[in-house]
Amino acid sequence: MLNVGALHEGYVLDHIEAGKSMMIYHYLNLDKLDCTVAIIKNAVSNKMGRKDIIKVECPIDTLSLDILGFIDHNITVNIIKDGVIVEKKELTLPKQITNVIKCRNPRCITSIEQELDHIFILTDEQNEVYRCKYCEEKYHGK
Amino acid sequence: MRHLMSPLDLSVEELDEILDLANDIEAHPQNYAHKCDGLKLATLFYEPSTRTRLSFESAMMNLGGNVLGFSSAASSSAAKGESVSDTIRMISCYADICAIRHPKEGAPLVASTKSSIPVINAGDGGHQHPTQTLTDLLTIRSLKGRLDNLTVGLCGDLKFGRTVHSLIHAMIRYPNVKFVLISPEELRVPSYIREDVLKKNRIDYKEVVRLEDALPELDLLYMTRVQRERFFNEEDYVRMKDFYILDKKKMALAGPDMLVLHPLPRVNEISVEVDDDPRAVYFKQVQYGVYVRMALILTLLKWRDKTC
Numbered sequence: 054m055l056n057v058g059a060l061h062e063g064y065v066l067d068h069i070e071a072g073k074s075m076m077i078y079h080y081l082n083l084d085k086l087d088c089t090v091a092i093i094k095n096a097v098s099n100k101m102g103r104k105d106i107i108k109v110e111c112p113i114d115t116l117s118l119d120i121l122g123f124i125d126h127n128i129t130v131n132i133i134k135d136g137v138i139v140e141k142k143e144l145t146l147p148k149q150i151t152n153v154i155k156c157r158n159p160r161c162i163t164s165i166e167q168e169l170d171h172i173f174i175l176t177d178e179q180n181e182v183y184r185c186k187y188c189e190e191k192y193h194g195k
Numbered sequence: 196m197r198h199l200m201s202p203l204d205l206s207v208e209e210l211d212e213i214l215d216l217a218n219d220i221e222a223h224p225q226n227y228a229h230k231c232d233g234l235k236l237a238t239l240f241y242e243p244s245t246r247t248r249l250s251f252e253s254a255m256m257n258l259g260g261n262v263l264g265f266s267s268a269a270s271s272s273a274a275k276g277e278s279v280s281d282t283i284r285m286i287s288c289y290a291d292i293c294a295i296r297h298p299k300e301g302a303p304l305v306a307s308t309k310s311s312i313p314v315i316n317a318g319d320g321g322h323q324h325p326t327q328t329l330t331d332l333l334t335i336r337s338l339k340g341r342l343d344n345l346t347v348g349l350c351g352d353l354k355f356g357r358t359v360h361s362l363i364h365a366m367i368r369y370p371n372v373k374f375v376l377i378s379p380e381e382l383r384v385p386s387y388i389r390e391d392v393l394k395k396n397r398i399d400y401k402e403v404v405r406l407e408d409a410l411p412e413l414d415l416l417y418m419t420r421v422q423r424e425r426f427f428n429e430e431d432y433v434r435m436k437d438f439y440i441l442d443k444k445k446m447a448l449a450g451p452d453m454l455v456l457h458p459l460p461r462v463n464e465i466s467v468e469v470d471d472d473p474r475a476v477y478f479k480q481v482q483y484g485v486y487v488r489m490a491l492i493l494t495l496l497k498w499r500d501k502t503c
Contacts, residue, residue, distance in 0.1 A: 160320045162299040166278050169305065177391075187301020188322055191387075 065131040074105035119147040158190035198307040202328040217490035231260030237290035238264035254488035313495035330484035343369040350377040351419035374400040410448040442466040
């Protein structure tokens with residue numbers, strides 16, 4: 054059994070699909086944070102069989118978690134303060150995502166102007182459809 | 196400040212205002228001959244276009260304004276690697292309003308985010324061409340007297356034709372408009388138009404292959420060119436290009452009030468023998484294009500002044 058110490062203040066991201074933790078690590082820019090991060094891969098889960106978990110010891114206003122909703126809205130986000138869970142955050146699909154996915158339409162202006170942000174807008178919440186802000190190409194990656 | 200990127204940027208009421216203004220310009224052009232005295236329109240055309248560029252230039256000149264710009268990327272700073280964002284910042288210092296055509300989709304939107312003058316999308320790749328849609332709507336409303344209660348036939352390249360997609364988007368906002376989509380199997384409207392636009396909004400439509408079958412029931416026939424540049428191989432293009440040719444014989448099957456529209460240029464999809472038929476209105480459509488661009492320029496400048 055692997056033991057990772059309890060947090061005093063920060064986030065526990067639970068029920069991450071096994072294998073996706075490193076992707077989330079990068080999307081949340083955790084590599085740029087000067088704080089303790091624990092990544093647990095392939096933990097046993099009654100619900101999922103295997104899962105990943107990320108624990109981040111940091112002030113609770115540090116992370117922008119909107120992107121998690123896009124990656125997987127089944128992730129459980131526990132916010133810890135003074136060693137106890139003070140909030141379980143419900144994830145929703147973000148209305149807009151910037152520089153997370155890239156537009157693959159070769160006719161899109163982003164294909165030739167490198168400095169442009171790749172921005173996708175949620176156009177159909179029910180069907181989880183995102184479209185490029187510039188050319189309206191549907192994102193097919195998920 | 197407002198820009199025009201898509202025909203749907205305008206509410207039905209705003210659209211009506213622009214079409215009303217265009218009709219007034221048509222009736223009393225002398226009243227508008229000096230409305231833009233001392234103002235300049237920049238035409239930034241990163242790809243060649245005869246009709247649209249000249250139509251914009253004619254519109255601004257009719258309003259008493261001046262025009263500056265370029266007609267291909269090769270003759271602009273884009274050839275030196277300048278970004279659209281930088282170009283529009285520079286042009287904002289030279290002109291009062293601008294029309295931009297670019298082969299890359301979304302380029303006019305990028306320009307609009309950095310611009311301090313109104314930007315009009317004059318065509319971005321296969322994406323949007325809102326002033327063509329305004330032209331089509333003005334032509335239909337002026338000659339049919341309405342934009343509702345119409346059976347509209349769209350014929351030819353319905354897959355790649357951005358004018359067709361934009362027109363469908365714009366016309367479903369009016370009650371009781373039915374579409375007859377006439378195309379070969381390979382050039383049917385994309386599924387997102389069928390599913391997300393027509394079915395989702397419960398619009399009455401049907402798809403047919405034979406033009407002859409559709410003609411008797413149409414109030415409007417919107418013909419399109421099969422565009423060589425959209426095909427990856429010449430064989431497919433050659434096979435498709437002569438699929439529909441509207442001639443006198445076929446026109447005899449249509450009602451006496453059916454109008455024939457075409458965004459032009461035509462190649463051979465409308466025989467020249469149809470040109471003299473009073474129902475063929477595609478050259479009048481070009482004239483309406485100038486009126487509606489005049490109305491659009493005036494409207495965007497008015498909205499800019501309100502926000503300044």
